[in-house]
Amino acid sequence: MDADSETSEGLKYKRVLLKISGEALMGPSDFGIDMPTCLKFAEEIAAAREAGAEICLVIGGGNIFRGMAGAANGMERSQADSMGMLATVMNALAMQSALETIGVQTRVQSGIRMDEICEPFIRRRAIRHMEKGRVVIFAAGTGNPYFTTDTGAALRAAEMHCEAMLKGTQVDGVYSADPKHNPDAVRYDHLTYQDVLARNLRVMDASAVSLMRDTNIPIVVFSLHNKGALQDVLSGKGPSTVISGS
Numbered sequence: 001m002d003a004d005s006e007t008s009e010g011l012k013y014k015r016v017l018l019k020i021s022g023e024a025l026m027g028p029s030d031f032g033i034d035m036p037t038c039l040k041f042a043e044e045i046a047a048a049r050e051a052g053a054e055i056c057l058v059i060g061g062g063n064i065f066r067g068m069a070g071a072a073n074g075m076e077r078s079q080a081d082s083m084g085m086l087a088t089v090m091n092a093l094a095m096q097s098a099l100e101t102i103g104v105q106t107r108v109q110s111g112i113r114m115d116e117i118c119e120p121f122i123r124r125r126a127i128r129h130m131e132k133g134r135v136v137i138f139a140a141g142t143g144n145p146y147f148t149t150d151t152g153a154a155l156r157a158a159e160m161h162c163e164a165m166l167k168g169t170q171v172d173g174v175y176s177a178d179p180k181h182n183p184d185a186v187r188y189d190h191l192t193y194q195d196v197l198a199r200n201l202r203v204m205d206a207s208a209v210s211l212m213r214d215t216n217i218p219i220v221v222f223s224l225h226n227k228g229a230l231q232d233v234l235s236g237k238g239p240s241t242v243i244s245g246s
Contacts, residue, residue: 012236013164013220015054015130017157018045019150019204020168020224022060022091032063033091038098041168044230045135046104053234056126056136056160058153059095061087067145081145085112088149092139093117105134111143111152123159130160150204154211165217166233167204168224173241174203191243203243212243219243 020041027034049055061067067084071077092108099106107129108118118139119125129136141152157165174196177185193213196203203209203221212219222233222240232238 011052011234013162013166013234014052015160015162016056016164016166016234017153017160017162018055018057018166018168018230019153020057020059022063022087024063024168024170024224025059025091025094026063033094035094035098038094039101041224042095042098042102042104044224044228045099046102047228048230048234049104049133049135051231051234054130054133056130056138056156056162057092057095058138058141058149058156059088059091060149061085061091063087064090078145081147085140085143088141089114089118089139092137095137099135105132106137107134108137108139111138111140127160148205148208150208151211154204154208154217157217158211158215162217165212165219166230167219167221168230169221170223170225172223172226172229172239174201174221174243187239188241191241193243193245196243209243213245216245 025033025038027037045055061084064087065083067081070080070083089110096106096108109121109126110118111121113120121138126136138156141147141149142155153165171179173187174191175185175187179185193209196209197206220233220240220242222229222238224230229238233240
C-alpha cells in the first residue's frame with residue numbers, strides 16, 4: 001500500500017469540493033481580502049491534503065462585488081454578474097498565493113479565459129492536477145451570467161466526480177433560523193435535498209441543491225472558522241449538517 005493510501009484510510013470523503021464565501025476572506029475587515037485569514041484557511045486545507053484528501057475550491061466574490069446587488073442598484077444584470085465573476089478570480093489568486101506560501105501546489109482555473117494569470121477550465125486537466133496532489137481553485141463561476149457561485153460549485157463538484165461538496169460557513173451547520181438572531185434556532189444534523197428545497201432553508205441556491213440531488217453528491221455544511229473543522233468533516237466527525245438523498 002502506498003503512502004497516499006495509508007494517509008487517506010481514515011477519510012470518509014477522499015475527493016471533495018470546498019465552497020467558501022467571499023465574505024469569509026474579509027476576516028475582521030469590512031471589505032476586501034484579509035491575508036492572515038486566507039493563510040488560516042490555507043493551513044486547514046494543507047492539513048486536509050496531508051491527510052490524503054484531494055481538494056478543489058470555489059470561492060465567492062461578495063467581499064469585492066456581488067452581481068445581484070449591482071443589478072439591484074440599476075446595473076444591467078449580465079454586466080453586473082461579469083464583474084462578480086472577476087471578483088472571484090481575484091479571491092482565487094489571493095488564496096493561491098496563501099496556499100503556495102505554505103508550500104501547497106495550487107492551480108487556478110477560470111471559466112472565463114485570462115491565460116496570462118490562470119489556466120482556462122479544462123475538466124481532464126483539473127482532475128489530473130488533483131490526482132497529482134495539487135489544490136485546484138475554480139474561478140469565474142460557470143463563465144456565464146445568471147448563475148451564482150453556489151451553482152458553479154455544484155457543477156464543478158459533479159464534473160470532478162467529488163464524493164461531497166463541503167460548504168464552509170459562519171455557523172456549524174444548517175439551522176431552522178439564524179442562530180445569531182434567534183437563540184431558539186434548532187440545528188439539523190441531517191436533511192434531505194427535498195427538505196432544503198421545500199422549507200426554503202437557503203443553504204444555497206435551489207439550482208445548486210437540485211444538481212447535487214440529481215448527481216447524488218451530499219452537501220456538508222460546517223463552520224470553517226473552527227480549527228481542525230475541515231479535517232473533522234472529511235473524517236465524518238465534528239458538528240455539521242449533511243444534506244443527502246435519504
